[in-house]
Amino acid sequence: MAALGALRSCWAPARLLTGSAHHSNRLVLCQQTSIKRHFSNNKILVELDEATGVAVMKMKNPPVNSLSLDFLTEFSITLEKLEMDRGCRGLILTSASPKIFSAGLDIMEMCGKSAEHYGEFWRAVQEMWLKLYGSNMVTIAAINGSSPAGGCLMALCCDYRIMADNPKYAIGLNETQLGIVAPFWFKDTMSNVVGNRVTEQALQLGQMFPAPEALKFGLVDQLVPEEKVQSTAASVMAQWLTVPDHARQITKSMMRKQTTDKLVNNREADIKNFVSFITRDSIQKSLQVYMERLRQRKQ
Numbered sequence: 001m002a003a004l005g006a007l008r009s010c011w012a013p014a015r016l017l018t019g020s021a022h023h024s025n026r027l028v029l030c031q032q033t034s035i036k037r038h039f040s041n042n043k044i045l046v047e048l049d050e051a052t053g054v055a056v057m058k059m060k061n062p063p064v065n066s067l068s069l070d071f072l073t074e075f076s077i078t079l080e081k082l083e084m085d086r087g088c089r090g091l092i093l094t095s096a097s098p099k100i101f102s103a104g105l106d107i108m109e110m111c112g113k114s115a116e117h118y119g120e121f122w123r124a125v126q127e128m129w130l131k132l133y134g135s136n137m138v139t140i141a142a143i144n145g146s147s148p149a150g151g152c153l154m155a156l157c158c159d160y161r162i163m164a165d166n167p168k169y170a171i172g173l174n175e176t177q178l179g180i181v182a183p184f185w186f187k188d189t190m191s192n193v194v195g196n197r198v199t200e201q202a203l204q205l206g207q208m209f210p211a212p213e214a215l216k217f218g219l220v221d222q223l224v225p226e227e228k229v230q231s232t233a234a235s236v237m238a239q240w241l242t243v244p245d246h247a248r249q250i251t252k253s254m255m256r257k258q259t260t261d262k263l264v265n266n267r268e269a270d271i272k273n274f275v276s277f278i279t280r281d282s283i284q285k286s287l288q289v290y291m292e293r294l295r296q297r298k299q
């Protein structure tokens with residue numbers, strides 16, 4: 001690829017930009033093969049390669065990359081910055097720590113908190129989805145580990161999914177296993193990728209699919225050995241970037257707008273619905289039991 005061939009070896013200034021206001025901007029000199037700008041914060045590592053126009057975004061929220069309110073806020077700020085950056089045309093989303101892509105929404109954010117907190121949290125989940133699903137960039141998920149529920153949603157938001165070929169890694173919308181319900185926009189995102197029938201069954205059963213199973217019905221597009229996930233993502237990205245941006249973006253928007261509009265036009269009602277659902281005693285109990293099971297499994 002011409003774009004990939006444009007690597008330069010030089011001493012170049014790399015600007016370090018950060019995802020939140022409390023970090024300071026820094027200018028560093030480093031030896032590198034191409035100019036790379038960093039948009040990192042303490043939860044997300046982001047490196048934008050100016051030669052290729054591709055940003056690699058690595059989630060780094062130990063131990064399991066759960067999507068906490070803080071994480072989601074940083075995620076949306078970072079995505080917004082990349083979206084506004086004319087030099088950035090593609091985004092590869094992955095995990096900084098192999099084995100877990102993301103454990104999904106942080107269950108602790110949905111347990112024992114106030115209604116105000118639940119509302120704020122859900123707005124941040126909506127924001128992440130609207131930004132990632134509605135992104136103008138080419139988005140590729142490099143799924144280097146397990147990816148339940150909200151983690152699966154993030155991957156499904158991307159244009160293409162490459163997963164590590166390891167049957168120990170599973171992906172799916174498992175909400176019903178926790179006694180909760182995937183909202184309509186989670187359901188629509190999956191249905192747009194794999195179809196209504198498969199989604200209906202997978203969602204009712206809260207199924208998690210080992211990587212080889214996920215490939216069979218198109219929940220992921222490609223399996224590669226673990227050590228090749230990043231490099232494959234880079235070469236698939238290079239192919240996608242050969243298509244003129246404006247034509248690809250209009251097409252993507254045409255395919256997704258109906259789905260995003262459904263939430264955009266119902267955001268407040270969706271938040272209200274979530275808060276009234278999650279504050280039920282029975283739902284709180286289900287989440288506590290699930291967390292307890294997770295802890296016991298560990299022991």
Ligand SMILES: CC/C=C\C/C=C\C/C=C\CCC/C=C/C(=O)SCCNC(=O)CCNC(=O)[C@H](O)C(C)(C)COP(=O)(O)OP(=O)(O)OC[C@H]1O[C@@H](n2cnc3c(N)ncnc32)[C@H](O)[C@@H]1OP(=O)(O)O
Pocket residue numbers: 063064066100102103104105106107108146148149150151174175178180181182183184273274277278291294295298
């Ligand atoms: C009328 C109604 C109509 C419509 C509905 C209305 C509204 C919608 C309502 C609700 C919608 C909510 C949608 C929810 C989406 C979600 O994403 S829920 C989260 C689902 N996630 C999971 O089920 C994942 C659970 N975790 C795991 O399976 C495993 O942890 C793992 C495979 C990710 C990793 O396994 P291990 O490497 O073995 O790690 P451990 O299990 O030991 O975990 C380490 C540590 O992390 C804690 N943890 C794990 N996952 C989470 C999480 N998601 N959130 C918070 N914390 C998590 C785990 O408990 C361990 O903690 P410690 O014991 O070390 O303290």
